[in-house]
Amino acid sequence: MKEILSMDKVTYSYPSEDGQPTNAVDNVSFTVHEDEWIAIVGHNGSGKSTLAKLMIGLLFPNTGDVSVFIEKLTEENLWDIRSKMGIVFQNPDNQFVGSTVQDDVAFALENNGIPFEEMVIRVQESLAQVNMGDFLDQEPHHLSGGQKQRVAIAGALALKPRLLIMDEATSMLDPQGRDEVIQIVQELKKRTGLTVISITHDLEEALLADRIIVMNKGQLLATGTPEQIFSRGNELDSIGLDLPFAMKVSSLLREFGMDFNGEHMTEKELVNELWTSHFSK
Template identity: 50%
Template sequence: MAIIEVKNLTFKYDQDSDHYTLKDVSFHVKQGEWLSIIGHNGSGKSTTVRLIDGLLEAESGEIYILGDLLTPENVWEKRHQIGMVFQNPDNQFVGATVEDDVAFGLENQGIPLQEMKDRVNQALELVGMSDFKQREPARLSGGQKQRVAIAGVVALRPKIIILDEATSMLDPEGRLALIETVKRIKEQYGITVISITHDLDEVALSDRVLVMKKGQVESSSVPSKLFARKDLQLLGLDFPFTQHLKDSLNQAGFELPDTYFSEKELQEKLWESISKM
């Protein structure tokens, strides 16, 4: 079942210009799926998710969320079903403490006090930030700030979480920890995840990858099929570590299939090759 359907979406920022940021974009997102959207800067990926969240309005085309056509009349209702985490978490903080910040959205929705406290505690525990409830958000590290931002989204119990380059400002260790946190939340609550990213670890964890190029959908595939492509750098991605290692092993005499392997799969394939020597 598709939780999001995008049909023939067209958009431009300057109405007097002939340049369209999006041109006839169509795709769907399945219930419970993790969809990564990749592409060079200016390819239209961030514009697409802002249209889905109702932050922008398309010139033409349709967006369906949980079966309902997104309109100016129901945009606020639909936003309650979508949680969005941006690149810079500082732009999302409004509370004096971590606890206050996570509770802010719940207060706006009029959630009863005890339920609000329970949701805040559950969300902070889920992202591993329970011990930081009374800390000022400004005094947290970048990874901790993003965890709090995600907790604020999770507490609202959305059906969909959108990560708009949410890991791009973190170091590799922080990125991986945050991705694993989102994966755990997705599996526990059955949430649908859309991530705008350039991070290979994030792409590798997704169920499907949408490649955008010059305002259009260039392709849709599973990560393994994407990583097997020879033109990744033209899409704004580097080749995965395992692909570099596999190429080196082939040059050293190992005959490995021309397909993508995860680190575990490559390890198993190497043991299999060594055992036959």
């Protein structure tokens, strides 16, 4: 598979008033390939948000290299590389610049010099992709949280990116809004082969990824499939990560004497196990 993004021994320290800076990211290396969904998880202060800033060139590493689309990210090529990325942040209100939904989606296209005729088509297509085609002339502040985040995703998709980076993009949404946004990104990835990097503290969301990268105290603690990562349940709990609901319920039921076959990462898996092993006899 083609390499989309990589970090090679990346270290970054924020300036410190006492002259003794602590590495927010400490000697981190990993590679993301085309068509992958990667979830980067960690507690507050683990370094995951600093990683996001390094990926999009808001910060540059003190040591090591960040490469995107096989090019080392530099101040000289930053804007060209960013034009091939879609970026969705935590608070959609901070991303809105247009007076209407279509104006907002068109903003990045105008900045990239897209001709007007093509811009109109891209705005309509990207809003249709996120089921917001009927909201072209709506004012963004009248939308729900989930709708706002969908518009933010549409703005990213209008650029026809090869890579979508979501930095805590669902953390401010209610459960319904969160599920809507995640479902849309899943469908887009399946339909277009979009590569997705999701920075999140929500391990339920991380279950959807192809691979998970776990950050702790600025270092890469572990990387693997969801099954491999969640098999380390006690270790994740010890660094302040909240385990998926189904895993916590399974653990409690084991304490009450119920025997299960392996771990249950989703509620569906847990319900099926309970039904087939304990209640259907």
